[in-house]
Amino acid sequence: MKQIYLDYAAATPIDPMVLKKMEPFFKRQFYNPSAVYLAGRAVRQALEDARASVAQNLGARPAEITFTAGATEANNLAVQGIMRAFPDSEVLVSAVEHESVLEPAKFFRHRQIPVSRQGIVDIAKLEKMISPRAVLVSVGLVNNEIGTVQPLRDIVKMLNRLRKLRGSQGLPLYLHSDAAQAPNYFDLHTARLGVDLLSINGGKIYGPKQSGALYIRGGVRLRPLILGGGQENGLRSGTENVASVIGLAAALDIAQEKRPAEAKRVAQLRQLFIETLQRTFPQAVVNGSPKHSAPHILSVTFPGIDNERLMMELDERGLQVATGSACNAGSDEPSHVLAAISLGAPAIRSSLRFSFGRQTSQNDIKYALKTLSQLLKN
Amino acid sequence: MKQIYLDYAAATPIDPMVLKKMEPFFKRQFYNPSAVYLAGRAVRQALEDARASVAQNLGARPAEITFTAGATEANNLAVQGIMRAFPDSEVLVSAVEHESVLEPAKFFRHRQIPVSRQGIVDIAKLEKMISPRAVLVSVGLVNNEIGTVQPLRDIVKMLNRLRKLRGSQGLPLYLHSDAAQAPNYFDLHTARLGVDLLSINGGKIYGPKQSGALYIRGGVRLRPLILGGGQENGLRSGTENVASVIGLAAALDIAQEKRPAEAKRVAQLRQLFIETLQRTFPQAVVNGSPKHSAPHILSVTFPGIDNERLMMELDERGLQVATGSACNAGSDEPSHVLAAISLGAPAIRSSLRFSFGRQTSQNDIKYALKTLSQLLKN
Numbered sequence: 001m002k003q004i005y006l007d008y009a010a011a012t013p014i015d016p017m018v019l020k021k022m023e024p025f026f027k028r029q030f031y032n033p034s035a036v037y038l039a040g041r042a043v044r045q046a047l048e049d050a051r052a053s054v055a056q057n058l059g060a061r062p063a064e065i066t067f068t069a070g071a072t073e074a075n076n077l078a079v080q081g082i083m084r085a086f087p088d089s090e091v092l093v094s095a096v097e098h099e100s101v102l103e104p105a106k107f108f109r110h111r112q113i114p115v116s117r118q119g120i121v122d123i124a125k126l127e128k129m130i131s132p133r134a135v136l137v138s139v140g141l142v143n144n145e146i147g148t149v150q151p152l153r154d155i156v157k158m159l160n161r162l163r164k165l166r167g168s169q170g171l172p173l174y175l176h177s178d179a180a181q182a183p184n185y186f187d188l189h190t191a192r193l194g195v196d197l198l199s200i201n202g203g204k205i206y207g208p209k210q211s212g213a214l215y216i217r218g219g220v221r222l223r224p225l226i227l228g229g230g231q232e233n234g235l236r237s238g239t240e241n242v243a244s245v246i247g248l249a250a251a252l253d254i255a256q257e258k259r260p261a262e263a264k265r266v267a268q269l270r271q272l273f274i275e276t277l278q279r280t281f282p283q284a285v286v287n288g289s290p291k292h293s294a295p296h297i298l299s300v301t302f303p304g305i306d307n308e309r310l311m312m313e314l315d316e317r318g319l320q321v322a323t324g325s326a327c328n329a330g331s332d333e334p335s336h337v338l339a340a341i342s343l344g345a346p347a348i349r350s351s352l353r354f355s356f357g358r359q360t361s362q363n364d365i366k367y368a369l370k371t372l373s374q375l376l377k378n
Numbered sequence: 379m380k381q382i383y384l385d386y387a388a389a390t391p392i393d394p395m396v397l398k399k400m401e402p403f404f405k406r407q408f409y410n411p412s413a414v415y416l417a418g419r420a421v422r423q424a425l426e427d428a429r430a431s432v433a434q435n436l437g438a439r440p441a442e443i444t445f446t447a448g449a450t451e452a453n454n455l456a457v458q459g460i461m462r463a464f465p466d467s468e469v470l471v472s473a474v475e476h477e478s479v480l481e482p483a484k485f486f487r488h489r490q491i492p493v494s495r496q497g498i499v500d501i502a503k504l505e506k507m508i509s510p511r512a513v514l515v516s517v518g519l520v521n522n523e524i525g526t527v528q529p530l531r532d533i534v535k536m537l538n539r540l541r542k543l544r545g546s547q548g549l550p551l552y553l554h555s556d557a558a559q560a561p562n563y564f565d566l567h568t569a570r571l572g573v574d575l576l577s578i579n580g581g582k583i584y585g586p587k588q589s590g591a592l593y594i595r596g597g598v599r600l601r602p603l604i605l606g607g608g609q610e611n612g613l614r615s616g617t618e619n620v621a622s623v624i625g626l627a628a629a630l631d632i633a634q635e636k637r638p639a640e641a642k643r644v645a646q647l648r649q650l651f652i653e654t655l656q657r658t659f660p661q662a663v664v665n666g667s668p669k670h671s672a673p674h675i676l677s678v679t680f681p682g683i684d685n686e687r688l689m690m691e692l693d694e695r696g697l698q699v700a701t702g703s704a705c706n707a708g709s710d711e712p713s714h715v716l717a718a719i720s721l722g723a724p725a726i727r728s729s730l731r732f733s734f735g736r737q738t739s740q741n742d743i744k745y746a747l748k749t750l751s752q753l754l755k756n
Binding site: 003007010011012013014016019026027028030031032034035036037038039040069070071072073075076098099100101103104107203208209210225226227228229230237238239240241242243244308311312315320321322323 | 381385388389390391392394397404405406408409410412413414415416417418447448449450451453454476477478481482485581586587588603604605606607608615616617618619620621622686689690693698699700701
């Protein structure tokens with residue numbers, strides 16, 4: 001049976017070119033990059049070349065890149081690292097952040113920033129919520145469940161006003177953004193984005209799982225999560241996962257190179273999906289923002305339909321889709337993202353996430369919608 | 379030029395059989411293990427099979443195994459996780475622990491357990507140091523710089539006496555052991571060892587770098603370091619690094635299978651090294667314990683010789699050795715392990731670590747010693 005994978009927001013296969021670049025570091029160049037003999041130093045050089053490449057794609061300096069085991073660790077390093085560096089301070093996180101931002105925030109003084117029905121952060125409300133002890137604001141670039149893109153530049157403008165008011169005596173006011181879902185389709189130049197910290201994730205950009213990095217703008221103060229030999233400039237100890245880092249760098253490079261063409265192509269697929277869906281099943285509701293959406297994520301509510309059952313039936317017909325974030329798939333808790341955009345429990349239980357990627361074709365979309373409409377008619 | 383690698387304690391190449399088992403999970407089976415469709419559940423099953431395999435090798439239940447990104451994270455999870463679960467308690471760590479145990483301990487009330495000149499924990503002193511608020515003792519199974527094996531079973535006997543005295547009202551008194559250097563040569567059955575927590579490291583057993591696991595005996599209370607989607611039973615969030623976990627499980631399985639034969643073979647190589655060295659350079663001093671030593675690690679002090687220079691000269695002649703732990707190689711700080719066994723600064727600056735592994739042959743040892751004696755004669 002034909003298999004059509006529509007869950008690229010949950011996982012991507014490794015690009016064969018990425019895997020090819022990783023392979024020497026499993027075998028011939030297995031040396032510890034901290035070893036001082038020549039073969040060790042060659043591995044160190046490859047690692048630092050990868051860091052420079054990631055930095056370049058983010059418009060950053062190599063010293064501003066800390067490699068982590070995935071975006072979850074990067075998000076934890078950002079939130080826990082900063083909150084531990086500034087005791088008794090406060091963190092504000094948007095209500096639609098990934099659990100790896102929300103959960104660490106809960107261990108500190110924290111507030112959740114409300115979002116509109118389209119999932120967009122309310123900047124006026126956010127501004128009012130920022131007290132003098134707020135040190136960190138965390139707003140993801142692309143939401144992983146509904147695809148909404150946040151107005152980071154407007155947030156930065158507002159933060160810059162507040163920073164000016166604080167003056168040099170006040171606390172810093174950092175902006176972190178989880179960009180795990182962004183690199184295939186968005187510019188990640190950190191200065192243009194205006195962020196102080198940015199998390200990226202290899203596992204969503206055709207690189208290895210649990211590869212990731214945190215951009216930490218020079219001067220930002222934070223404490224490491226994982227201590228030891230002092231690797232990653234003291235911010236993430238542990239013998240570097242060389243192959244994984246090489247893979248992340250290659251994956252990011254390819255993603256950014258393919259970005260303009262893929263953003264356009266995948267946005268057309270999403271549009272085709274929406275248009276066909278609205279013809280065949282007009283009751284369906286597309287969640288998120290029509291105007292500010294990532295091209296690859298589409299959240300749809302099918303009123304009256306049980307999403308678990310529909311997902312299983314689609315699976316039986318070769319279509320792999322998600323009921324929400326894979327991270328929550330095992331749990332029975334309703335999606336906090338859909339709840340934050342004011343969907344009620346019945347609507348949440350009737351929602352599916354379709355997400356597209358490099359191997360998704362127009363024919364896949366057509367086949368998916370044919371299958372979907374057959375199931376929905378029964 | 380012939381290259382002889384004598385730094386297996388710093389890094390091991392991936393076993394080709396291990397890599398072969400990992401490969402499908404980079405490509406065909408790239409799915410997120412939390413995905414609910416069949417292909418995702420097959421990946422989940424492979425992950426859980428790997429967990430069961432690791433558990434079996436440790437004499438544990440699968441639920442007692444938490445996969446981490448390497449032993450450094452596992453050690454941090456053990457120390458930070460327990461110390462955060464028991465505020466105001468105390469941790470005791472041996473003075474020769476790896477930095478990934480020592481450094482996190484420093485953030486809490488902690489004491490260092492002194493060791494003998496052979497690097498062995500002084501159990502009588504340890505017993506006296508354990509106050510009613512001590513909740514964790516961390517003593518590594520095999521020291522990574524001098525190879526000393528700790529008398530864990532005697533420590534457990536002493537701890538059991540103290541536990542009895544505490545009764546059911548007192549704090550628990552957990553024993554953690556960093557076994558990163560152990561699986562190729564030692565039995566890791568956790569009940570026989572008597573440990574409550576045990577860290578293992580794929581990167582030292584011919585598995586992938588930054589693969590690792592923490593055995594956490596059922597009932598042990600600790601807090602997660604990395605929060606988010608709730609993977610690993612809530613103890614280590616982040617989309618599982620499936621290929622890496624599969625690799626770790628396969629590597630541990632092979633290591634434990636080869637263990638009896640390799641322990642004997644490598645111990646003979648070490649003995650050959652020592653005997654030849656003592657004939658050709660009788661001033662050389664072997665550090666560590668003659669009786670309680672891992673077969674693969676040999677720390678030698680060459681009085682009057684600059685270790686950095688000797689290491690470089692050996693490298694030029696194709697011999698890759700370490701001046702100490704690779705984790706410290708970049709820094710100028712003298713080894714805390716050699717300092718703890720009462721070596722003075724000049725002796726520390728004259729010490730090299732040779733470490734052996736699966737590809738090391740008798741001829742390698744002979745060639746290494748010929749080269750070494752030529753250099754030392756000049």
